[in-house]
Amino acid sequence: MKIDKETVEKVAHLARLEVNEEEKDTFAHQLSDILDHAEKLNELDTDDVEPTAHVLPIKNVFREDKVEDSLDRELALSNAPDKDKGMFKVPKIVE
Amino acid sequence: MLDGYEMTVGLEIHAQLDTNTKIFCSCKNEFGGEPNTHTCPICLGLPGTLPVLNEKAVDYIIKAGLALNCEIATFSKFDRKNYFYADLPKAYQISQFDLPFCEDGEVKINPEGEEEMIVGITRIHLEEDAGKLNHDGDISNANSSLVDYNRVGTPLIEIVSEPDIHSPAQAIAYLKKIRSILEYIGVSDCDMSQGSMRADVNISIAPVGSDKLGTRTELKNMNSFKAIEKALYYEPKRQKKVLESGGEIVQGTMTWDDEAGKTRAMRSKEEAHDYRYFPEPDLVPVVVDDQWVAKIKEEIPELPDTRQKRYVEELGIPEYDAGVITADRQMADFFEGVVSDYDNAKAVSNWMMGDFLRLLNEEDITISEVKFEPKDLAQMLKLMDDGIISSKIAKTVFEEMFATGKTPDTIVEEKGLKQISDSSELENIVSKVLEENQSAVDDYNSGNKNVIGFLVGQTMKATRGKANPGMVNKILREKLEG
Numbered sequence: 001m002k003i004d005k006e007t008v009e010k011v012a013h014l015a016r017l018e019v020n021e022e023e024k025d026t027f028a029h030q031l032s033d034i035l036d037h038a039e040k041l042n043e044l045d046t047d048d049v050e051p052t053a054h055v056l057p058i059k060n061v062f063r064e065d066k067v068e069d070s071l072d073r074e075l076a077l078s079n080a081p082d083k084d085k086g087m088f089k090v091p092k093i094v095e
Numbered sequence: 096m097l098d099g100y101e102m103t104v105g106l107e108i109h110a111q112l113d114t115n116t117k118i119f120c121s122c123k124n125e126f127g128g129e130p131n132t133h134t135c136p137i138c139l140g141l142p143g144t145l146p147v148l149n150e151k152a153v154d155y156i157i158k159a160g161l162a163l164n165c166e167i168a169t170f171s172k173f174d175r176k177n178y179f180y181a182d183l184p185k186a187y188q189i190s191q192f193d194l195p196f197c198e199d200g201e202v203k204i205n206p207e208g209e210e211e212m213i214v215g216i217t218r219i220h221l222e223e224d225a226g227k228l229n230h231d232g233d234i235s236n237a238n239s240s241l242v243d244y245n246r247v248g249t250p251l252i253e254i255v256s257e258p259d260i261h262s263p264a265q266a267i268a269y270l271k272k273i274r275s276i277l278e279y280i281g282v283s284d285c286d287m288s289q290g291s292m293r294a295d296v297n298i299s300i301a302p303v304g305s306d307k308l309g310t311r312t313e314l315k316n317m318n319s320f321k322a323i324e325k326a327l328y329y330e331p332k333r334q335k336k337v338l339e340s341g342g343e344i345v346q347g348t349m350t351w352d353d354e355a356g357k358t359r360a361m362r363s364k365e366e367a368h369d370y371r372y373f374p375e376p377d378l379v380p381v382v383v384d385d386q387w388v389a390k391i392k393e394e395i396p397e398l399p400d401t402r403q404k405r406y407v408e409e410l411g412i413p414e415y416d417a418g419v420i421t422a423d424r425q426m427a428d429f430f431e432g433v434v435s436d437y438d439n440a441k442a443v444s445n446w447m448m449g450d451f452l453r454l455l456n457e458e459d460i461t462i463s464e465v466k467f468e469p470k471d472l473a474q475m476l477k478l479m480d481d482g483i484i485s486s487k488i489a490k491t492v493f494e495e496m497f498a499t500g501k502t503p504d505t506i507v508e509e510k511g512l513k514q515i516s517d518s519s520e521l522e523n524i525v526s527k528v529l530e531e532n533q534s535a536v537d538d539y540n541s542g543n544k545n546v547i548g549f550l551v552g553q554t555m556k557a558t559r560g561k562a563n564p565g566m567v568n569k570i571l572r573e574k575l576e577g
């Protein structure tokens with residue numbers, strides 16, 4: 001499958017990554033190669049194979065609904081680049 | 096209102112589940128709390144942490160699914176919904192994409208002024224709530240937002256309706272019915288003012304008879320029935336105007352401006368959301384067997400529809416009254432408490448539908464905040480039946496019960512409200528009233544028999560409503576005719 005420059009730009013934007021023109025070409029090639037490689041799997045006949053939801057053959061892993069201690073607020077905020085009034089301070093977001 | 100066009104409404108109801116802990120970590124699941132005091136490395140999305148599913152949240156979604164007549168999936172899984180927003184520390188929300196816990200449900204509704212109808216439920220899935228953004232003062236002047244992550248990871252169910260709803264009344268009846276059922280089964284308190292129930296509302300219009308739906312607009316996170324109803328009157332008309340002037344509906348998110356009473360387009364994004372769902376690698380699938388479903392089924396109480404039917408058939412109260420009383424579980428439980436102490440269910444429902452509801456609305460409180468007990472109302476009704484208080488005085492007693500929580504006996508005693516049924520005492524009072532109202536007596540004697548109503552009124556007034564009205568009537572007639 002051929003990945004063009006626009007697709008690279010779109011994927012980069014969705015991931016909030018900045019890529020320069022040169023990188024766009026490189027990634028377009030590399031992504032195309034990766035998809036071509038994965039495409040090989042389509043040669044297999046999987047008609048009788050159940051779709052896989054998870055790579056591990058386990059199910060039903062649960063936690064009991066019992067409250068445990070949360071983090072101390074100062075600790076929770078300790079890695080925040082900016083904080084105010086006990087909250088994480090971020091650039092204004094308007095939709 | 097839309098001649099030539101029909102509206103179609105889709106509702107996605109989000110309800111927070113009332114579990115003790117969050118969905119994927121052991122932090123307390125609680126509304127409010129000081130900002131960021133209910134967080135841990137898991138719900139803050141710190142690297143290297145792993146979510147573990149709260150079994151109770153699965154119990155609750157199965158319960159909701161059964162109460163809403165859904166098929167419960169035997170195999171279910173979680174998926175990642177990817178987007179960047181400051182209320183979502185992991186930059187993805189754990190949700191469900193193609194294998195939700197519940198599908199194909201339905202609910203019966205009675206829209207005001209319309210026929211009873213069925214609304215289909217496409218699916219119910221389980222996901223985590225996001226955090227809360229706060230703005231200092233005026234949002235347009237602020238240059239930063241403050242984030243509180245207490246709400247991150249609150250278990251949420253999303254209930255998606257089929258496109259069966261075609262009027263504001265139907266939408267409101269559907270929302271109220273879902274809220275009522277979720278409250279009955281105790282999985283969510285559905286308090287819209289606290290955001291524990293909110294809805295995304297999709298609205299489109301199409302020419303009547305068309306088998307294709309029109310382009311829809313969406314109002315997100317609506318948390319008041321009134322606002323939803325107003326928006327559902329406004330938005331289809333706006334769409335009709337656009338279409339009739341040759342324009343096109345732009346699919347997208349709108350916001351409801353309650354003050355202006357209109358919808359507004361939100362700043363359009365350069366591109367539509369691309370959530371890139373993929374199976375959540377940090378959580379394994381959930382297999383729900385028949386035994387699990389059977390166990391939950393046993394925990395489901397009598398639901399509002401069944402209760403309403405029972406009240407009509409077994410207790411003989413009108414269907415409408417039964418509908419109002421059973422819509423709120425606390426109200427229905429209160430009603431049953433009174434009826435277990437007092438035989439005349441119709442009288443109980445009259446009081447509940449009348450003065451009780453009126454006072455609840457006036458004081459803006461819920462049944463759980465009411466100061467008196469069901470047995471007190473039963474006792475008050477018995478006092479009326481026994482002729483100890485008149486129906487007029489009962490109103491006073493009821494208001495006093497409501498205000499103070501005192502028992503009817505105490506109130507009657509303290510305020511001296513006992514009905515006067517002693518005939519010699521009443522005769523004295525009536526004689527006095529007749530003396531003081533000679534002109535009315537003259538009117539009566541000259542043929543205006545209606546004036547007796549006035550004289551009854553005067554007697555009641557002289558006794559501050561405590562006279563037995565039947566006896567007053569009788570004594571007055573005897574004296575006037577005599």
Ligand SMILES: [Zn+2]
Binds near residue numbers: 133248
């Ligand atoms: Zn946590």
